[in-house]
Amino acid sequence: MSSSDTPTVAVLGTGIMGAPIARNLAQNGFPVQVWNRTREKAEALTEGDTTVHDTPAQAVRGAQIILTMLADGDAVRETMEQAADGFEPGAAWIQASTVGLEACGELAALAKEHDLAYLDAPVLGTKAPAEQAELVVLASGDEGARERCAPVWGAIGSATRWLGDAGQGSRAKLVMNSWVVALTEATAETLALARALGVPGELFLDGIAGGPLDSGYAQTKGKAMLAGEYEPSFPLAHALKDVKLVLAAAEAEDVELPLARGVAEGFGRGVEAGHGEEDMAAAYAGLVG
Numbered sequence: 344m345s346s347s348d349t350p351t352v353a354v355l356g357t358g359i360m361g362a363p364i365a366r367n368l369a370q371n372g373f374p375v376q377v378w379n380r381t382r383e384k385a386e387a388l389t390e391g392d393t394t395v396h397d398t399p400a401q402a403v404r405g406a407q408i409i410l411t412m413l414a415d416g417d418a419v420r421e422t423m424e425q426a427a428d429g430f431e432p433g434a435a436w437i438q439a440s441t442v443g444l445e446a447c448g449e450l451a452a453l454a455k456e457h458d459l460a461y462l463d464a465p466v467l468g469t470k471a472p473a474e475q476a477e478l479v480v481l482a483s484g485d486e487g488a489r490e491r492c493a494p495v496w497g498a499i500g501s502a503t504r505w506l507g508d509a510g511q512g513s514r515a516k517l518v519m520n521s522w523v524v525a526l527t528e529a530t531a532e533t534l535a536l537a538r539a540l541g542v543p544g545e546l547f548l549d550g551i552a553g554g555p556l557d558s559g560y561a562q563t564k565g566k567a568m569l570a571g572e573y574e575p576s577f578p579l580a581h582a583l584k585d586v587k588l589v590l591a592a593a594e595a596e597d598v599e600l601p602l603a604r605g606v607a608e609g610f611g612r613g614v615e616a617g618h619g620e621e622d623m624a625a626a627y628a629g630l631v632g
């Protein structure tokens with residue numbers, strides 16, 4: 344614990360989302376202990392009382408709150424297993440990565456085994472909202488740790504929705520991402536069709552602008568597609584992971600999602616063509632080459 348009552352937060356994973364999250368925590372006065380598999384990314388974090396550690400176990404030692412922001416369920420599990428030697432008994436674990444329902448349950452079991460309070464708390468918002476501390480936290484899990492974690496969520500986001508038992512946050516996240524990935528694929532396919540038919544893509548975006556068919560997301564991603572600008576805010580490979588998580592969750596409930604299957608196929612093409620680390624807008628590149 345720091346000299347005040349401000350808890351020390353360990354942030355495991357300082358990629359596109361984890362880095363600005365760690366930065367905002369440090370700027371809000373939290374002592375922050377970071378670890379990232381590729382250490383150089385973590386070393387860019389120099390705000391406030393931030394320390395970079397060589398191993399997950401070193402990063403979590405002495406931290407009352409652990410926040411994981413890693414690629415997927417496997418990465419989170421492997422990292423937390425490596426961190427286990429350093430856990431503070433009773434520490435709260437805010438699991439913010441998008442891992443889907445099966446992994447969420449497995450991670451809850453891992454938390455219980457190690458006497459950690461588990462908060463299943465994925466976030467809405469991409470790179471820019473993370474940088475501006477405007478994420479929306481879909482929080483759920485150990486009610487007893489909710490109050491302790493609230494200042495952390497306050498430092499990284501503009502709103503926290505408390506959704507109940509662990510698993511509810513991940514369920515809500517999949518619902519939201521079902522919409523995000525469908526909108527992206529619909530935009531990519533519409534622009535690919537426009538291109539094939541010799542219709543300027545800009546005509547489509549102008550045509551929907553400001554009307555009931557418009558969406559800020561279609562405009563932003565559509566313009567990026569037409570410009571071929573794929574600097575990653577949300578990498579295509581993670582979007583493919585998420586649509587697969589959506590499909591797995593639906594299948595477990597015997598719900599058919601033909602559109603999501605199509606999105607997985609479209610995103611899969613983009614990833615196979617080498618666009619996985621580019622922004623999800625590169626789904627368009629996967630269609631038009």
Ligand code: NAP
Nearest residue numbers: 356357358359360380381413414418440441469576577581
């Ligand atoms: P990212 O930039 O690709 O970061 C992924 C992080 O996971 C990096 O720190 C990476 O380490 C680490 N990692 C990957 N595999 C690992 C492994 N096997 N062991 C240990 N560490 C591993 O992605 P991101 O956009 O920050 O996304 C992180 C999570 O947030 C994902 O679950 C994503 O779906 C979710 N999310 C993303 C957004 C978004 O818009 N970007 C929004 C909401 C939620 P290295 O640096 O060494 O590769």
